[in-house]
Amino acid sequence: MKLTDVLPMGHLNYSETLDQSQTVKGITDNSNEVKPGSIFIAIKGYKEDGSIYIQQAISNGAILIIGENELTNLTVPYLKVKNARKTIGQVAKKFYKDPSKDKIMIGVTGTNGKTTISFFIKHLLEHQGYSVSSIGTIYNEINGEKIKTINTTPNAITINRLLTTSTDQVVVMEVSSQGLEQDRLEGIQFDYALFNNLQHDHLDYHHTMEEYFECKALLFQKLKPAGTAIINNDDSWGKKLIERLTAEEKKVVTVGEEPNNEVQILTKELNHVLVNYKNNEYKLRTPLPGVHNLHNLTMSIGVAHELGVPYEQVTPYMSDFSGITGRFEIFRLANEVTVVVDYAHTPDALETSINTAISNGAKRIITVFGFAGNRDKSKRKAMLENVCRLSTYAFLTVTELFGLTIDSLYADYVAIRKDCQVEETTSIIMDRTLAIQQAVDEAQPGDWVLLLGKGHEQYKENYALHTKSDQETVHYLQEKGNQLSTLEH
Template identity: 40%
Template sequence: MKLSKLISHLFTHRKIPEIDINSIQFKSTLVRKGDVFIAIKGYNEDGHNYIKDSILNGAVAVIGEKDIKSLSVPYFQVKDSREALGQIAAIYYNHPSSVHNMIGITGTNGKTTTAYMVRHLLQSSQKSCSLISTVTNYINGMELIATATTPDALELQRILSLSSDEFAVMEVSSHGLDQKRVEGIHFDFGIFTNLSHEHLDYHHDLDQYFKIKSELFYRLKPQGEAIVNSSSPWGTKLIEKLRSDGIPVFTFGKSPNDTLQLHSYDGNSIINVSWQGERLDLKLNMPGIYNVQNALAAILVALRIGINFQSIKNSFETFTGVPGRFEVYKHSSGVTFIVDYAHTPDGLENFLKTVRTNHDKKLIHIFGFRGKKDLSKRKFMLQTSVFYSDEVILTIDDLNGVEKENMVSELYELSNRWGKGKTRIIVDRTKAIEYAWENASDEDYIVVTGKGPETYMEHFALPTETDEKTIKFLFAKQASHS
């Protein structure tokens, strides 16, 4: 591809040299001969400091935000390098979002579960569907390892260009929106699940967080539609905002005014909903009102696509859940483990409330906090755990560069202030799970939250790499000694 085709839309008053371009890079170490290097100022590194390295590696043109003179290759200054990267990547990969039916899902909680549900409903109706999610990516039926909730703009455009699937369902995080990772992508449907306390270390306050989340719905295609949870106060605010701006909105919730109305939920698995005068009972295989809301979002987008009510009902009967989301591991002794990704105050309360509602025996909760993440939520999460649990074991999550001693010190401080005598600290995550297992009685529930299916980033005592594998290791260890 010629450089002029790639960037002429950014520089309408400048003559662009007819240089052949091999690829686009924003990491100087990946630059090879014939590439364009886009310098991005990150949070830890500034790509502008690596421009000379990129040229030494073979870059034939450079794009950046700073006013730089006298480079040995053409340099083009832009206002926002991240925005430019997304736009240029879309051109380089021939605007892949235009050939797919794009479904973007945003919200604090429920993005992954809703994405898996939507994909399942589509595939059950013989519609091919790519998935880009926190847990994993599926393209053309093949699984690809996920590196972020929303991949960087270059990787995202590349993945979509590889897909021959009719639909593409993707989680769209607030970080992904703010960092312009979805620049150059336009959506047929935008789904809003909910909004609550999270990422305030990054967004500063909920109003700013909401504003960023709202941006997804201004990336809809001309005929695009918004699917919004009216049960969320922030959803109600979004509905008003979008409708005032002339964006088509379809809602789900308990109100007679909702496009898809929830009439009843039996607290276990059966919901009754109505759509265009037709009422239907559906069975869900994931408990909790929060999963009901995720299902409603998936159902409504499927209905808007044209899948009929009965097909949706049949599809949900074969939905087996999401890795690391309310995954249950029962042992013959009567002890039950549940692993869940819940890592926000709202998500944790919904999860623990669901477990407590369906279980009146002892509940043991194991969780920790991630280094360099939102500190303001920790008190509320511990208070929630103490309220619903009989015993709380605080442990280590990913340190992310924070000194272990500092994290452990904070755990003790939190425990002393808010633990109410229910809290125990076991620093090693695998040993925390082992302790709970060795001290559990028949019919106890042990819940482990915060990581879901994620691989451990720290080195722990047991030879395992996820919460699931730790549980299975302990089960196998006991079986071998029986």
């Protein structure tokens, strides 16, 4: 592709030194990936400015540098832009020939439930005969191949490259507020956009709930002209979004308990939800426990039905759903103790996870959880209060340090435990694996041990048991327990 075909509009004649007939071999914001013929885009990150890597990019063969700083005397042409992140999306869209226009694009946003809804949608559509790629938190899956992911929403170059590689008909994408705010989806357009909820999270980044909401709402400005929004009308922020999109004359499908919703939730029971759609009632059975997953399934069929999945087929289609790593993942120990690994890390999600265990017959609940280093501190008191109100006992431990020291986080735990007056019902064990071991050792038959906050994620710290995830720690303790049982007999 020629350079003139890739540059953003309005910049075609900016430099007499630029040979616009040059062939572009690639685009990147990583100087290590620059090959001869590449465009390098210098991004101002939160830790460092990509401009410091410009000389390396030139040495590696870059034919054009794009950035936000005033730079002169470079040995290759330089294009100064107002927003380099947005420019990445514009250039990637042109270089990869606008791949989102050729796919059925489904974007899912919300504080909680994005991953589960995405997995549900993919499963339903595949049963209907579609081929489906997914881009999200746990992994990306393109043409049936699972690819490791770093961010929930990759940057625009990665997204366009994945879409170009995909031969699948549908792409389901988890869309984070940071991804939207950082223009990682610039140039991507969606056929369907889902809003599930907005709850207290990421306020260290967004500062206010209003700012957080406005970032989420950006997804719905990326709908194709005939695109459809599917929105949870039981969420107060969802109602606000519905009003806005309706005023903009966008097509909106609402999901909720009120009679005026297109998909009305009539009742929620332990493992099924009864919904009304066009004056017909359907019982949808969820393969995952919890009232929240009944709602997640209802949101999922809201878009899947638009693509031809019959409501009466939802329960049979979901009967072979195998679960999701780190999303209320259940382990049964030999001593009749149930252990759950779940990603819950907001006050509402913690409450929902514990209530799910209660509704499934937990005798006692022992919860292992913690706070994320330097991240959003404004939600911590509500997190601890919710856990202690619903659990029999709790262990505070490390979720992830994010640059904070163990000693600093420990001091935070001591202070907040005192502030919430829960010293008698909580212990602090900073080694996560030892906290899990202690919780399992104290559990009795019929008890549930909830390991919350990490979900599918690997540990970033080195712990005493030398395991790499909550799942590995549970497996280690399972094997240890089986060996002890053998010895006792």
